Amino acid sequence: MKTCMTHAPIARLASLALLASLAAACGGEPDQPSLPGGGGGKADELGGELGERWDRDLLFTGLRVDLAQKSATAEIRLAPSSAPGASFDVKGLEVLAVRGEAGELPYRIVAGRLDVAAPRRGGEAEGAVALSIDYRFREREELEGQTTSGVTFTWPYFCGNLFPCKSDPADGLRFALELEGVPAKQQAVFPRTIPADAPSYMAAWAVGEYSYKKLGVTKAGTEVGVYWLPGEEADSLRGTAALAAHFDWLEQTVGPYLFGDKVASVSARWKNAYGGMEHHPFWHVDAGSMDDAYIHAHEAAHGWYGDGIRLRCWEDFVLSEGPTSYLAARAISAAGGAAAEKQIWNRFRARLQSAVASTDVVAWPDSCGKLDILKDNIYTSIPYMKGAFFLRAVELAIGRTAIDRALSRFYIANAGKAAGMADLIATLSAEAVAVGQSAATIESLAQTWLRSKGMPELPAMP
Ligand SMILES: [Zn+2]
Numbered sequence: 001m002k003t004c005m006t007h008a009p010i011a012r013l014a015s016l017a018l019l020a021s022l023a024a025a026c027g028g029e030p031d032q033p034s035l036p037g038g039g040g041g042k043a044d045e046l047g048g049e050l051g052e053r054w055d056r057d058l059l060f061t062g063l064r065v066d067l068a069q070k071s072a073t074a075e076i077r078l079a080p081s082s083a084p085g086a087s088f089d090v091k092g093l094e095v096l097a098v099r100g101e102a103g104e105l106p107y108r109i110v111a112g113r114l115d116v117a118a119p120r121r122g123g124e125a126e127g128a129v130a131l132s133i134d135y136r137f138r139e140r141e142e143l144e145g146q147t148t149s150g151v152t153f154t155w156p157y158f159c160g161n162l163f164p165c166k167s168d169p170a171d172g173l174r175f176a177l178e179l180e181g182v183p184a185k186q187q188a189v190f191p192r193t194i195p196a197d198a199p200s201y202m203a204a205w206a207v208g209e210y211s212y213k214k215l216g217v218t219k220a221g222t223e224v225g226v227y228w229l230p231g232e233e234a235d236s237l238r239g240t241a242a243l244a245a246h247f248d249w250l251e252q253t254v255g256p257y258l259f260g261d262k263v264a265s266v267s268a269r270w271k272n273a274y275g276g277m278e279h280h281p282f283w284h285v286d287a288g289s290m291d292d293a294y295i296h297a298h299e300a301a302h303g304w305y306g307d308g309i310r311l312r313c314w315e316d317f318v319l320s321e322g323p324t325s326y327l328a329a330r331a332i333s334a335a336g337g338a339a340a341e342k343q344i345w346n347r348f349r350a351r352l353q354s355a356v357a358s359t360d361v362v363a364w365p366d367s368c369g370k371l372d373i374l375k376d377n378i379y380t381s382i383p384y385m386k387g388a389f390f391l392r393a394v395e396l397a398i399g400r401t402a403i404d405r406a407l408s409r410f411y412i413a414n415a416g417k418a419a420g421m422a423d424l425i426a427t428l429s430a431e432a433v434a435v436g437q438s439a440a441t442i443e444s445l446a447q448t449w450l451r452s453k454g455m456p457e458l459p460a461m462p
Contacts, residue, residue, distance in 0.1 A: 050108055050117050054166060056086040058173045059128060063163055067188075067207065068181030070146075071096075071136045074163050075176075078118055080127035086118040088133075092145055092161030096134040105131070114164055133164050143273055150186070150207040151268040151284060155277060156314065156373050159200040169311040170418035172197030182207055189227050189266050189282050196258035197416045199310045204279035206266045213237065216244030220251045225264040227282070228290060232267055235291035240265055246297045246331035253404055254304045254327065255411045263303070265296045278302030294344060297328035304411050312420040314373035315365045318450060319421045322363070322387015323407060329388065333462070341462040348388055349458065355381035356455045363387055364421050364450040390449035393459040397441050398432045406431035421450065 057079035065072040078086055091112035098107040098116055101124075106117040114133075122129035139146050143153040145161030157167035175194040182188045190205035210227040217223050224244040228236035243265060251257055259281040268277070268284035276285040276299035283299040285292075302308075304327070306320030329348065333341035361377050363386035373379050395403045410419075410427040425446050429439035448456045 050106055050115050051085050052110070052113065052115055053083070053085040053087050054168070056081055056118070058166055058171055060174045060176075061163060061165070061203075062176035062178075063203075064178045064180070065205075066180045067183075069136075070138060071134070072163065074131075074133045074135070076131040076133065076164065077124065078122075078129040078131065080121040080129065082120065084118060084120045086116050086129075086131075087166075088114040088116070088164035089157075089160030089167055090114040090135065090164050092137060092140075092158075093164065094136040095164075096136065097132075098134075099132040101130050112160065135164065137162055141271065143270060147270075149269045149271065151270070152204045152206075153268075153270070153277060153284075154204070155201040156379070157201075159203075163203075165200045167200055169199050169201070169314060172199060172310055172416060172418065174198070175203045177203065177205065179205060179207070185209060189264070191260060191281050194259055194281075196308075197310075198259070198280070198307055202278065202280055202307050204277070204282075204284065206268055206282070206284060208267075208269075210266070212264070215240055216248075218244060218248035218251055220248070220256065221261055222247060222251065222257055223262045224248075225262070226296075227264055227266040229267050229269065229287065232287060232290055236265075236267060239285075239289075239291040239293050240296050242293060242332070242335045243296050243300065245335040246293075246328070247300050249331040249334045250301055250304060250327060253330070254408050255415065257303050258308050258415055259303060263300070265290075265299065278307050280307050294328060294332065294347070297331050298324055301327040301331070304415075308416070309411060309414045310418040312418045313368040314378055315368050315371055316420045317373060317378050318363045318383035318387040319419065319424055321384040322391060322421075323424070325384045325388035326391040327407070338462065345392070345461050348385055349461065351381055352385035352389060353455065355385055356453075360453045362451055362453055363390075364446075366451070368420065386449045389456075389459060390445055393445045393449065394428055394432075394442060396459050397445065398428075398435050398437050402431045402435045403428070 059079055060077040062075035063072055095109060095114055098105045101122055108115050116131060118129050118131060121127040124130055137146055139148050141148055144158040146152050152162055154162055159165035159167050174197060177190050177192060179188045186207050187210045188205055188207045189210055194203060208229050212225055212227050214223055214225045224247045226236050226240040263281040265285050266282050267287050267290050269287045274286045274289050276283060276295045278299050280303045285295050285299060289295045301324040305323040311320055329344045332344050359377060359380045361380060361382050363383045365371055371378060406428050410424055425442060429442040432442050433439055
């Protein structure tokens, strides 16, 4: 993919349209492969009925954003479907116009939801339906959309403050981004395209006085770099000294990276938050965490788990954070040796003990699509740390070679798709059987670490 830096306002409408049609041409499977009654007639081309419809498959969103005017156009591609209509979250947006291939389309807004009379099929490749939505957005102090510090943040379900979207983590789509109105002397760091299906919260940009350093190129040919803001160079270079080696380890161990051939950690000046956010391929790390190698490695690992494989529902959050924490620890151990390995697992133990002491919840609730990740306490340190220790315990039970093979096999089978923690446990169980252990061993570890509260007996530490 092309580089992500823009030094001046730009407008590339033609290239955006081209990317959109390319993405549509190679987009996902239609949600209904055939239309009853021969569908796709003339009436469709004028639009369908207005109603709430969240199950329409989104294939692509191209955003052309004017940062100075706080206005944007979203070019959206929908999969063809047996029924018309599509709904989008626009809670924080002012919608100005909705157009289809034949001109303006009827729409309505109900309680932050945009219902569009989208036709069942369009004239694009594979019958994809093209929509264009003009809208305005606003800057926010909180991490819920375009922030006043120049970065965007939409996790877990605030994409509707930045662009018309579906915040369901299972729904994957491709993106193209163009930013205009970047302030003088500032640079915008963002991917021009996201070439594989990603969750809506992955797309992001960061605008500021960024400096860049190329840290290295992996064996698979991925350029790994770091962007920092004034005053942060020393911390940023210390924190990312081994990032290229960590990324290389992930590619070699887990599988090919989906989101382009240039990746970087990007400093973000968040208010009242720390750590990082998996905005691949240019993930954000809080300025105060830029010297922390673990945070960089953790966000990098989301390229495989959490972004590369999406969550079926928020209750499966442990599938994003457990493997990510574990793989980051493994990458750090592989590059840093025994002392680094001991240090990272001691850090995890302290974080686990503190998490259990403060919010003793299960890592993996047994519903799907029922709980709110923020309001129902899924987002705590528990899924991160119990997820990591679960995998550490599995590693000790079946061996490092076997768990690596399972994590890689699972990634390759599910890359670009949504999956659940139960699916990963099934893959780990199959691997256990293949090396002469029992599936019950894995089930029992899952019960202890993921389905129970309290502080289990720790697996042997390095
Ligand atoms: Zn994470």
